[in-house]
Amino acid sequence: MTRTAEKFLALLEIVNRLRAPDGCPWDQKQTPQTFKQYLVEETHELLEAINDDDPSHICEELGDLLFQVIFLNNLYQEKNLFTLFDVIDSISAKMIRRHPHVFGNQTVESEQELHRQWQSIKSQENARKEQPRHTLGSIPKSLPALRRAQRVADRVAREGFDWPNLSGAVGKAGEEFQELREALSSGNREQIQEELGDLLFALAVVARKADIDGEEALHDATNKFTTRFLSLEKRMLDQGKRFADLTPDALLDAWQRNKTEPQSSPEND
Known part of the structure; x- marks a missing residue:
């Protein structure tokens, strides 16, 4: 042993x-x-x-x-x-069953062909289990919302339900953003939530078309914001100031100046 x-x-x-x-x-x-x-x-x-x-x-x-x-x-x-x-x-x-190109004698020539083979084998497995094939059935609803959205967009794209190019997906996101602006003007909370969700989903599709992991991109953006915010907070505390003491314009100016200055690591202070 x-x-x-x-x-x-x-x-x-x-x-x-x-x-x-x-x-x-x-x-x-x-x-x-x-x-x-x-x-x-x-x-x-x-x-x-x-x-x-x-x-x-x-x-x-x-x-x-x-x-x-x-x-x-x-x-x-x-x-x-x-x-x-x-x-x-x-x-x-x-x-072993899903990798016949590794453990068997089949060959695949591209990543697209590999995906098709994988889905075909899964369909055969479901048929043996007498379970109807559901394109989106295997995507867990408990996934983080952004990752689930991108997985759904990727899965339906494999079935041919996709924008022909990136500009089409970006254009759709622009449409959804305009619809959100109109919903915000109306003040209808349910409509705002629906349109915000549509915009977020459209951006997940843009991420997929651009071959970007939306979940990772959002994590990176949040980390960047966190670092900049903590750095600005530390500088203001060193000067004896509080965010509430600044006007919106002064706060925006301080934020912009902080972005261009070297960043410390306030998390480790």
């Missing part, structure tokens, strides 16, 4: 011990519904570690996520619904 296998089995025993009658009271009371929030949190912590490109942090967060997966599996295994063997066997068979 390899050291990795030994460590994996030891982790399984740790989870079993935590769930045992004489184990941890907190772990004993968990259910799939109560535990799923921690799975989401750990996933986001891993994503943040990857964004920071910190190998030791990534290693730690991967361990946390692995524990979450094993623990969640245990909750179902205790009910004799399935085992970890079933989980591993299922994903192994699926990956």
